[in-house]
Every structure is written in C-alpha cells, then in structure tokens.
Amino acid sequence: MAEFQALLTAKAEWKPHQIAKAGDLASLAAAATALAETVKTTLSLASAGMEVVKLLAALQNINPLLMALEALADEVLKQIRDLKEAGYWYLYVDPYYEGNVTPQQKYNYGFEVLRNKAGDRIWELKDGSGNWYDTEPGDPVPTLSQIKDKTAKPKYASPRKLIPGGYDKDNPTLDPLRSSGKGGVSKFPTFTTVEVINEFVKAFDDEGDVPRYKLLGAASDAPKAGEVVYDVDGNAYTGWDPKIDFGLELFDKGQASEDGSIVKDYVAARKALNSKKTVGKPNILGNTKFDGGSGAIAIIIASGDFQSFYDVFNKFSEMFSDIPEFASDTGKNLLDALTEIVTPNPVTVKLTQVDTNYQSFVVGDIIGGKIYSSMGEITEIVEGSVTPTSMKGRRAVWKTDDEGERIPIMEDYDMNEIERWIDMEVVLNPIRNIDGLNPWITGDMVLEMEVRGTSGNSEIVGDVFPNYVFKGNETTELPKTSRIYPKVAIVAMEKLMVLPESTPPDFGGIQIKDIVPGWGEFFQLLENFVLQLKGMITDSGAFIQDMIDMIKQVQEFLEYLIKLIDEFLKFFQITLPSQGVYALYIPNQNGGIEGLKSELSSAKGIPDLGYAAGILFVGTEADKLIAGGGSKNPIDLLALVLGLLDSEEDAVNPAGDSTAADAAAALGQAVAGTDKDAWKDKSTSEKIASLLF
Amino acid sequence: MAEEENKWKEAELRRDDIKKLLENTKQLAEMYSEIIGIKKTGWENVLKAKVRKAEKAERERQNG
Numbered sequence: 001m002a003e004f005q006a007l008l009t010a011k012a013e014w015k016p017h018q019i020a021k022a023g024d025l026a027s028l029a030a031a032a033t034a035l036a037e038t039v040k041t042t043l044s045l046a047s048a049g050m051e052v053v054k055l056l057a058a059l060q061n062i063n064p065l066l067m068a069l070e071a072l073a074d075e076v077l078k079q080i081r082d083l084k085e086a087g088y089w090y091l092y093v094d095p096y097y098e099g100n101v102t103p104q105q106k107y108n109y110g111f112e113v114l115r116n117k118a119g120d121r122i123w124e125l126k127d128g129s130g131n132w133y134d135t136e137p138g139d140p141v142p143t144l145s146q147i148k149d150k151t152a153k154p155k156y157a158s159p160r161k162l163i164p165g166g167y168d169k170d171n172p173t174l175d176p177l178r179s180s181g182k183g184g185v186s187k188f189p190t191f192t193t194v195e196v197i198n199e200f201v202k203a204f205d206d207e208g209d210v211p212r213y214k215l216l217g218a219a220s221d222a223p224k225a226g227e228v229v230y231d232v233d234g235n236a237y238t239g240w241d242p243k244i245d246f247g248l249e250l251f252d253k254g255q256a257s258e259d260g261s262i263v264k265d266y267v268a269a270r271k272a273l274n275s276k277k278t279v280g281k282p283n284i285l286g287n288t289k290f291d292g293g294s295g296a297i298a299i300i301i302a303s304g305d306f307q308s309f310y311d312v313f314n315k316f317s318e319m320f321s322d323i324p325e326f327a328s329d330t331g332k333n334l335l336d337a338l339t340e341i342v343t344p345n346p347v348t349v350k351l352t353q354v355d356t357n358y359q360s361f362v363v364g365d366i367i368g369g370k371i372y373s374s375m376g377e378i379t380e381i382v383e384g385s386v387t388p389t390s391m392k393g394r395r396a397v398w399k400t401d402d403e404g405e406r407i408p409i410m411e412d413y414d415m416n417e418i419e420r421w422i423d424m425e426v427v428l429n430p431i432r433n434i435d436g437l438n439p440w441i442t443g444d445m446v447l448e449m450e451v452r453g454t455s456g457n458s459e460i461v462g463d464v465f466p467n468y469v470f471k472g473n474e475t476t477e478l479p480k481t482s483r484i485y486p487k488v489a490i491v492a493m494e495k496l497m498v499l500p501e502s503t504p505p506d507f508g509g510i511q512i513k514d515i516v517p518g519w520g521e522f523f524q525l526l527e528n529f530v531l532q533l534k535g536m537i538t539d540s541g542a543f544i545q546d547m548i549d550m551i552k553q554v555q556e557f558l559e560y561l562i563k564l565i566d567e568f569l570k571f572f573q574i575t576l577p578s579q580g581v582y583a584l585y586i587p588n589q590n591g592g593i594e595g596l597k598s599e600l601s602s603a604k605g606i607p608d609l610g611y612a613a614g615i616l617f618v619g620t621e622a623d624k625l626i627a628g629g630g631s632k633n634p635i636d637l638l639a640l641v642l643g644l645l646d647s648e649e650d651a652v653n654p655a656g657d658s659t660a661a662d663a664a665a666a667l668g669q670a671v672a673g674t675d676k677d678a679w680k681d682k683s684t685s686e687k688i689a690s691l692l693f
Numbered sequence: 694m695a696e697e698e699n700k701w702k703e704a705e706l707r708r709d710d711i712k713k714l715l716e717n718t719k720q721l722a723e724m725y726s727e728i729i730g731i732k733k734t735g736w737e738n739v740l741k742a743k744v745r746k747a748e749k750a751e752r753e754r755q756n757g
Contacts, residue, residue, distance in 0.1 A: 036721060069724045076717045299706070319708055544740045551733040558726040565719040569712065583704035599699050606701035643707035 036073040088634060093199040094613040095191035107176065107185040107434050110166030112157040114474045119453020119467065121175060122155040122474070147172050157469075158476045163373070164435040165455070177467055179458040180610060181304070187432045187455055187465050188306040193582070193606050196300050196614040201597050203616075212245045213274035219243060222273055223252055229273060230254025234266055242273075250274055293621030295588040295635035296596050297644065302612035303580050305463035309611040312580035320615075344430040346379065349440045350492035353389050353421045358485045360386075361426060361448075365487065366468055369444040373435070375468060376428030385425035391415035423492065431468070442493050447471065448486035457610070582606045585644045588621055588633035 114122045116137050123135045123142050134155060135142075142152030154167050165176040165185040178184035215222060219242040223229060229240040231248055234255035253263060253270035263269045301316050303309035354360055361367065361378055368375040393415040396408040430437050434455065440446075449468040457463040472484030584606075586599045596618065619635030639645050 036718075069721070069728060072717065072721050072724065076714070076721055298701075299704075300701075316706075319706065544736050544743070548733055548736050548740070551729050551736070554729060555726050555733070558722045561722050562719055562726075565715050565722070569715050569719070579703065581704055581706060582701045583706065584699055584701045586699050603699045603701055641708065641710035641713075642704075643709060644704060 036076040088638065089618040091200065091203050091616040091618075092613075093196050093203075093615070095189055096613065107164045108166070108168055109162045109164055110168050110176070111154075112161045112163045112469070112473075113154040113167050114157055115452035115467075115469065117452070119177070119451075124153050124155050126151040141173050141175075144173055157473045164433065177453055177455045180455070180463070181457040181459050185434045185455055186306075186457070186610065187434055188611065189436070190610045191612055192608050192610055193300055193302045193612045193614075194608050196302075196612045197298075197600060197606075200298060200614065200616045201600050204593050204597050212247065213249055213276055214245055215242050215274050216272055228254075228256075230257070230266075230270070246274065249276065293588045293590055293633055294592055294596055295619050295633045296584075296586045296600070297617045297635060297639055297642065298584040298586075298600060298614060299616075300582045300606065300612055300614040301580060302582060302606070302609040304457060304609050304611070305460040306611050307463070308580060309613075313613065316581065344432070344437055346427050346429050347376070347440065348382065348425055348427050349376075350385075350423065350425050351446065351489040352423045352492040353391075354424055354487070354489040356420055356422060359487050360422065361424065361487055361489070366431070366449040367426075367428070367446045367487075367489075368449045368468060368470065369438065369440060369446055369491065370470070371444050372438050372441045373433050374438040374440045374444070374446075375431040375433055375449065376440075377431060378426045379429050380427035382425035382427065385423070387423050388419040389416050389421040389423050391421060424489075432465075440491050442491055444491045446489050446491055448488075583642075583644055585639050586635075587639070588619075588636060 116122055118137045120135075120137060121141075123139075124132045125135060125142065125146075126132055146152035154172070156167070168174065168176055174183075176185050180186040180190070222242040223240060225241040225243070226238070227240055228236050228238060229250045230236055230253060231250060234251075234253075236254055236256055237250070240250070250273045251270040252273055253266045255266060257263045257266050257269070299316075301309065301312050303312065351361070361381070363378050363380060365378045366375070367378065391414065392412050394410050395413055397411050398406050399409050400406050448471045450471045451466040452469045453467040454464050455467050456465045471486035475483040582605075584600070584603050586596060586603075589595050589599070591598065600616075617635065617638055619633045619638065621632045622634070
C-alpha cells in the first residue's frame with residue numbers, strides 16, 4: 001500500500017537531454033574528442049619529425065593516409081559536436097517509480113466473501129420456506145433482482161473483514177477477481193497506454209512549468225532596469241529588470257553591440273546575465289506557446305502482462321542509460337523499483353506464540369497477517385531459532401504466614417510450562433496482495449493461508465496469480481468439532497535483512513565511466529606530451545629511445561581502448577525487439593505545442609495494454625540546419641539514430657560510416673592511381689604496405 | 694518520408710548515435726595506432742643506423 005501512497009503527489013516533469021552530454025556517454029564523448037584532437041595535434045607535428053629523421057623520407061608517401069586519418073578525426077569531432085548541440089526535452093512517464101505519475105486505484109475495498117475450492121464466490125439463497133442455503137460449485141451467480149429482492153446475499157467471511165477486491169455493492173454480480181483483461185483487479189499496479197498518452201498531452205498544459213532564469217551575481221553589476229539586453233542569438237530585448245526572473249537566457253551584448261573596434265565579436269565579448277533555474281516545458285526562447293516548428297518522438301513500453309513489461313523495460317533501460325532515470329548509479333533506480341514489485345526481497349520475521357496445538361509452521365506454508373494483510377511463503381525456518389515462548393504470568397498464591405494467617409502472595413509463574421507455544425524465526429518470500437506489499441506489523445496475528453481462486457489476466461500465460469484466504473475461514477461459524485483451524489502465531493518483529501549478493505550480469509553493470517576510467521585524462525596527458533616534443537625533436541639516441549618507448553605505451557593503450565570499444569559495441573548492438581515497444585514519430589511540424597498535442601491525441605495504432613510506461617522527446621526548430629541539412633529540428637536527427645526513419649531516408653545521413661573511408665579512397669586513387677573501390681576494400685595495413693613498398 | 698497521418702508503430706529501436714561514435718572512435722584508434730607503429734619502426738631504424746654509424750666510425754678510428 002505504501003508504494004501507492006508515495007505516488008499520490010507525483011507528477012511527470014520535463015527535463016532537458018542532450019545526447020553525448022549526459023551520464024556515461026559524456027565520458028565517451030570526452031574520450032573520443034581527446035583522441036581526435038590528439039591525433040590532429042600529432043599529425044601536424046608528423047612532417048616536422050620526419051624532416052629531422054632523414055631515413056624516414058620514404059614515409060612521406062603515407063601522407064594520403066595521414067590525411068585520411070585527419071579527416072576521420074574531424075569526422076569524430078563533428079559527430080560529437082552535432083550530438084552535443086542536438087538538445088531535446090524529454091518527459092518520462094512511469095507509474096512504477098516514486099515521484100512520477102499517479103496511477104488510479106484499480107480496486108475497491110469490500111467485505112471478504114467466502115469462496116469454494118474452485119475459487120467461486122459462495123452465495124446464500126433463500127428457499128421457498130424462508131431458509132437460507134449455500135450455493136454449490138457450478139451454481140449460477142444470483143441475478144441482480146435476486147440480490148435486490150434479498151433472496152440472495154453474499155456469504156461473508158466471519159468475522160467480517162474489509163479486503164481489497166472484496167464485495168462490490170455497486171456491481172455485485174461481477175466477481176472482482178475476474179480476469180483483469182475484463183476489468184478485474186490486478187495484483188500489479190496498472191497504468192494503461194491510454195493513460196500514458198494522456199500524461200504526455202497533459203504535461204504540455206502545465207501553466208507554471210515554464211523555464212525560469214535567475215540573475216547571475218549582484219544586481220548592481222547587471223545592466224540597469226530598462227537597458228537593452230540580448231538573447232543567445234544576439235537579438236535585442238527591452239523591459240530588462242535585474243530584480244525579475246525571465247524566461248530566457250540573456251546577455252549584456254548582442255549583434256547590435258558589434259562596432260568593429262571595441263566589440264568585434266559579440267559572442268566572445270558578451271557576459272551572461274542569468275542562468276537557468278528551471279527547465280520548463282518545451283519552448284522557443286522561453287515562449288511555451290509558440291507556433292513554430294516542433295517535433296516529437298513518443299516511445300511507449302507496454303504489455304498485457306507485467307513480466308513481459310518488466311523484461312522489455314529492462315532492455316529499454318540498458319539502451320537509454322544516458323538518461324538519468326535509467327542510470328544505475330543514482331541509488332534506487334527505476335529498475336530496482338520494478339524488480340521489487342516482481343521479486344520482492346525476502347524478509348525474516350520473528351514469530352512468537354506459535355501454538356503447537358494447531359501445528360508448527362513448516363517450509364512451504366503460506367502465512368498472512370490478519371489485520372495488516374501482509375502475506376508470504378515460508379522458505380526457511382532459521383536454524384536454532386525455535387525456542388519455547390517465554391510466557392511469565394503473575395498469580396496469587398495463598399500462603400500461611402508466621403502467625404498462621406493465610407494471605408495471598410503474588411508470584412511469577414511459567415505459563416508455558418509444557419512448551420505448547422514456541423518462538424521461531426522464519427524467512428519469507430513476500431507475496432503481493434491486490435493492494436501491494438504490506439508490512440509485517442508487531443502484534444498482528446498470522447494465520448496459515450490456502451488458495452481460493454486466482455486473480456490476474458486469465459488470457460495471458462504468466463499473469464495468473466493464486467488468491468489466498470485464511471485456511472478454514474469458511475468453517476468459523478460451524479460447530480467447534482467441524483471447524484478447520486489454521487496454524488497460528490503472533491508477529492514479534494521483522495528483522496532487518498542483509499540484501500543478498502547479486503548474480504551478474506546486473507542491469508547497468510556495464511558503464512562507460514567504470515570500464516574506461518580516465519580516458520579523457522590519458523589523452524590529455526598524451527596531448528601535452530606531444531606538445532612538449534614539439535620544441536625538442538633531436539636526433540640524440542636517448543631522445544629516440546624515449547620516443548620509441550612512448551609510442552609503445554600509446555600503442556598498448558590504444559589496443560586496450562579498441563578492446564573496450566568492442567565490448568561496448570556488443571552492448572549497443574542490441575536492437576530492442578519491436579514486441580512491446582511502440583513508437584510515434586511526429587516530424588517537425590509548424591503547429592507548435594498545440595500541433596504536437598493534437599498529433600499525440602489523435603494518433604492511432606496502439607492497443608490499450610494494462611502495464612505501460614513511456615518517454616516523450618520533444619525538439620524545437622532552431623536556426624541551423626542539422627541531420628544532413630534536411631532539417632532544423634534535432635528531433636529528426638534523433639529519429640534517424642533511433643532507427644525510426646524508413647531505410648530510404650538513411651541516405652540523408654551526413655555522418656555516414658563511409659566518410660573517412662571515402663576520403664582514404666579518394667586520396668588513395670589520386671596517389672596510387674588505383675581503382676577507388678579496390679582501394680576502399682583494402683585494409684589499413686594493406687594501404688600502408690602498398691604505399692611504402 | 695514520414696506518413697501524413699502519424700501512427701503508432703511497433704518499433705525496433707536502435708542507438709545508432711552511440712554505435713556510430715564508437716565505431717568511428719575505434720577506427721580512429723586503429724588507424725592512429727598503425728601510423729604511430731610505422732613511426733616507431735622508423736625511429737627504430739634511425740636508432741639502428743646511428744649504432745651502425747657509430748660502430749663504423751669506431752672501426753675507422755681504430756684502423757687509423
């Protein structure tokens with residue numbers, strides 16, 4: 001129940017995202033940048049080095065290859081720059097993570113109705129003589145008119161108990177435990193695809209969710225109220241007041257400030273006046289009600305059964321580990337929350353006053369708390385924990401004093417002399433109730449439970465769960481000799497459990513920053529080393545030996561780097577299976593936010609499945625052309641890299657795989673006079689060999 | 694191009710952005726490694742030549 005409570009004030013929020021600038025990918029991008037820049041620096045020194053070393057004259061022939069290498073370094077730098085500049089808003093909607101959206105309660109509390117062994121509700125029917133009798137398995141459910149006429153009534157458990165999924169007076173003929181596919185209760189909190197889409201649309205309407213920028217530094221250092229200030233593109237604005245927060249980033253200089261003498265480049269000369277305090281919903285320069293270009297990609301993970309949803313979500317999280325909610329290093333993450341729902345951690349509960357007259361508990365028993373509705377299966381009786389319950393009582397004992405008077409004396413006595421009651425510690429696998437996982441509360445009575453029917457979606461394999469009731473609860477009103485008594489105990493306390501060691505591979509176990517520590521630092525050192533060499537190239541034997549040793553080290557590191565990249569490539573080669581993942585790509589359109597809302601609401605083609613979470617990326621049109629000059633909206637680039645565009649559109653990709661290879665081919669053809677394609681097919685070693693020999 | 698009427702589709706998502714960056718970085722590392730390997734061979738040749746030159750000079754000095 002607690003997990004639902006935590007969600008009551010929840011709200012999905014817009015956040016900014018830039019590929020290659022967040023999380024682990026930032027480390028990778030930094031490393032790739034450093035390598036590319038080092039390569040460029042080294043190459044600029046290459047010719048100088050070779051002039052000194054006369055015997056290397058033959059190597060001048062590899063210049064085309066050096067140029068190809070430089071082209072590739074440029075390509076990497078460009079790719080990183082493109083990815084960094086392509087910013088989006090993203091909205092994550094997930095009912096299974098605290099602080100996000102509020103799922104609707106999908107069950108009602110009602111009095112517990114007894115069920116027969118087939119799991120059907122037992123009804124009491126009035127016969128012609130006015131006597132009540134119970135329905136038998138296979139009997140039809142009474143009609144609504146029978147219930148209204150009071151000739152039929154549910155047979156409540158005695159004593160009466162309110163339970164989630166109990167008798168629903170408003171819909172008495174429908175069993176709350178009918179298939180969840182037909183509106184019955186589910187033990188997992190449900191949040192449908194339609195609800196996710198509604199959240200997407202609603203998030204655009206939050207009036208207060210606008211970007212806010214706060215003044216940087218003291219008001220006395222800022223331009224005075226009324227002075228002209230400028231946006232990031234250098235456009236002028238009036239109405240400035242240092243005491244007020246504005247909705248866009250502002251600067252003290254802009255295009256109009258360039259005078260050719262004092263201010264030659266306003267970008268270099270300007271000073272930021274404010275910094276972002278809140279991101280706000282998608283906007284263009286602070287305007288959230290813009291009519292201009294905007295596009296979106298909505299991705300919904302959905303399934304009819306929770307286990308499948310969990311499996312797909314797991315893979316999805318791995319693919320998008322650059323989004324903070326999916327990162328595994330920020331304490332309890334989303335997948336932890338889901339895992340806890342699917343496989344809650346075992347708990348150890350100390351039981352006291354286990355009444356051996358009704359048998360002691362054994363491994364495999366299902367027990368449940370009478371008041372607080374906790375439930376679990378006993379997986380272990382902790383060795384050495386079974387001891388007689390200490391039950392000290394006080395009683396009056398009549399004794400004769402020295403004067404012969406009989407007086408009552410209060411004294412302690414052992415109420416459990418024959419050891420009828422015992423204490424024990426049991427390890428339990430918690431079982432979810434319809435209202436979630438409930439805690440084991442000290443003092444609650446626990447009773448043995450048995451199966452009476454099922455809940456979940458009967459049409460989906462793996463989504464049907466036993467419905468447990470207290471053993472013998474249908475016999476509590478029978479004569480004592482006919483009653484069935486469950487095993488019974490009292491909860492002494494729940495013991496804190498040390499979490500079990502995980503079995504690799506763990507979710508998020510592979511992280512760039514973990515497996516490639518110090519990439520950036522290494523290349524920084526390398527770059528500095530190369531720069532130092534610039535002024536000291538000599539032909540002394542000691543220097544040459546140093547140079548050879550250094551090259552060996554660099555080669556070793558590069559081999560290590562290549563190995564790691566191969567590992568990482570294996571990781572990202574995963575293509576998320578289409579089953580369970582639904583995507584909607586809204587290319588750049590001119591209807592602004594209203595247009596996006598309309599597209600999101602009206603798009604067809606997604607089934608309404610019970611368990612769903614989603615992420616919505618929104619991009620707004622900028623001034624610069626990206627994605628191969630085909631668009632001004634980074635959303636189109638995102639669609640490209642996520643594989644959402646049709647294959648024929650791949651041709652617009654400017655950052656094609658073949659850029660460097662083409663450069664090498666072109667250069668190779670020019671130098672060696674070989675056929676371009678034949679050259680392209682050669683390995684790097686072959687190219688070098690053909691150039692050298 | 695995208696369809697006029699947008700529709701939800703079951704999609705096989707990829708992360709080509711990361712893959713491409715990794716592949717390019719790997720190619721860069723491989724090519725750079727080979728280039729500096731050639732330089733290393735060159736420097737080793739220089740070193741050998743210097744040793745030979747020194748030995749030759751020594752022999753000439755001894756032979757007068």
